[in-house]
Amino acid sequence: MSMSNTAAKNTPQPTKTLLSRCGTLLLELSFRTHLLISIALRLLLITYGHWHDAHSEVPYTDIDYKVVTDGARHVLQNGSPFNRHTYRYSPILAYMQLPNVLLHPALGKVIFAAFDIFVAILIYLLVRLQLQVQCRKAVHALLSKFGKIRSAQQYNETDARNRPENIARASACFWLYNPLTAIISTRGNGDSFSSFFVILTVYLLVKSEDTERSANWLIFAAGLTHGFAIHLRLYPLLFSLAYYLCLSTSLTRSARDLLRQLLFPSCRQMLLVVGTCIALFTVTGFFYTLYGWQYIHEAYLYHFVRRDVRHNFSLYFLLQYLSGNATETSLLEKLLILAPQLGLLLYLSFSFGQFRQTLTFCVFALAFVMVTFNSVVTSQYFVWYLALLPLCLNNLQAISLARAFIYFGTWLLGQALWLLPAYLLEFKTWNTFYWIGAQGVLFFLINSYLLMRLIEHYSFTSFKVNFKKLF
């Protein structure tokens, strides 16, 4: 009996062994190897897309990619990219896609996929930096309580037990191996490009706290990248208050404090504002001189007056559709519609935007609210916050793996339930406008619930300090 038990124990279980070996192998891989695998995966997807488009009537390539490539074609003919119908981006995207026209039609996708990789590198650097800064601050605070300030210099900031490298690598892999983002970028969508500049801004702001000597330059550079990010897409504009507040020297507790902060900015806050304005107005002004009012209208103003009545995930879809062409909402009604979103954005900026330690979560939560409350919501918009979510993974360790799967499953379920009436409308011409509206409400409720749960599980420090080494 005992012998048979031993034999059973010694018999290898191939599936389990293979899975565990694969898991161990993935965990042991260096960040560089993960990058190389991701680059290969993306190149493979681009190649597949090229082959698919040559053979199939349903293209792999995103329609926006064609729009931007057409924009590049107009640029090459000394025209305006805005001559292409539905070109509603910064002209920079058209210039970036010039290789599409000149060399190979898939090169633009390679450029966008490269920014996918750059985003992962930034995520890695930022998470590692944040962990180091947070750890150091926690140690300093602890030592100062015991009056042993000098010992802090000897303490190894990157204590191996805090695993900053591992957490940073896991966060970057969360982005690198996300099928949604990989497919979106290899289909030729440029959202990773703008996400890169959003994360770069946060990185520079966090980095500025880590260094004393070049802090001001870093903040000015953060302003420049922020201005450029706003030039590319309008949504980073709503991160401005959080960026501004995180540079304050005291806690803003009331509206009076805020007013004081706005009226009497600190030197660093001024640098941020000046950097933002310089980048935003220089780049936008330059393209305005080239393409005139049409550029301002198509790239920016259009998004304010946009009235997309076609079905989408938004809470406001049914409302927009039913308002039709004739029904106009009054100013009061418009304010009542807009106020909850603005209120939440203000609340989150004040709650999580006042310290650089919590800035990444703040930016993520702001992007999440923007998308959830947007008047038009499609899958592409999810990239806005999916690019920022890996930055906060370390802060959400209180969520167990099982619970994380439940949350992710709920988020997917919300979309799947919406897809059914959308399919029936689009492909069966059933009148499911109200059903889609109801599913939009459900998806909105799911997103709001998830936001609440993420905030409730948020913690900004969880360090193990080596007391023996410290004292």
Add this chain to the structure above:
Amino acid sequence: MIPAAIYTFSLLLLLPKGLRCSQSPTKPIVGLQLSDTGMHRDLIYTVQFTNALYDKSCNYVLEQLLPAGVYISVDQIGDLKRLKKLNGIFPEFVDIEAPTEKSKSFTIMLNGVPQSTDAIKLPIHYRYHAPSKKQKYENASIYFLFLILKVVLFFSKFATVEIPIPKLYIKCKTLEDNSIEEFLETASKYNYCLNERSISFETKINENNSNSSPKSNLAVYDNCDWYLVDVHFQLKTDLRADIPIGNEKAFPPILYATIIISWIISLYTVFRTHAIPRRINYKLEEQRVLQNKMK
């Protein structure tokens, strides 16, 4: 019996050449089918010609008017042209975002070569319609039997979009001594010129039209000798589609419900979570004060 046979024989001899039984012109058959259901469909044309035209280097064009409720995706058409699955003349720009009420009908031309059976598949898309106050129900007689389904009726409005039948034009390069009328029944005595710029057929009668410049006339008359042909249409499916529309009367309740939901959720989010950032911020502020003291 014999006089009748003589009469018939002499009548056949006296008939004009083109109307004799052996070479009597036949009508091409154009089958029309609207595939599947939904907002994205294919309009399938099956064009059948008599074999007398196969060796005459002929081309035909189907002139199709698409109503305001329908659009084509220029990018999709471009892909199909590149894959050589579709040939024709299409507008350079079609607004794919505008609803029906803000759109206009437009014409497209589909090219083909006469053969025993030629199939053309044109992908079309239906536009959304603005909500309406009018009560127009699908299968109303059935639904009215059930009181409970009155609620369904409120939510089940449809607008009908009908695609008109196309016109067929033909042009042959090598007819030798024969005229086109010998092979096909023409619907008009004129021959037409194809204006690719305006995507239309024009008669040469307009030659002296003061509105058109000589240069444009030259371009138009480069591609003439098109004949409008009588066609026998076979409708394999209904060319009408019922497109769902919303009820404008539902707007006020939906407006207030949306506002209430968004307000409740926002306030509840703040109410439920406000203690967490407050605790974190005080902790971080404490850290900052200690750090400042150290400096």
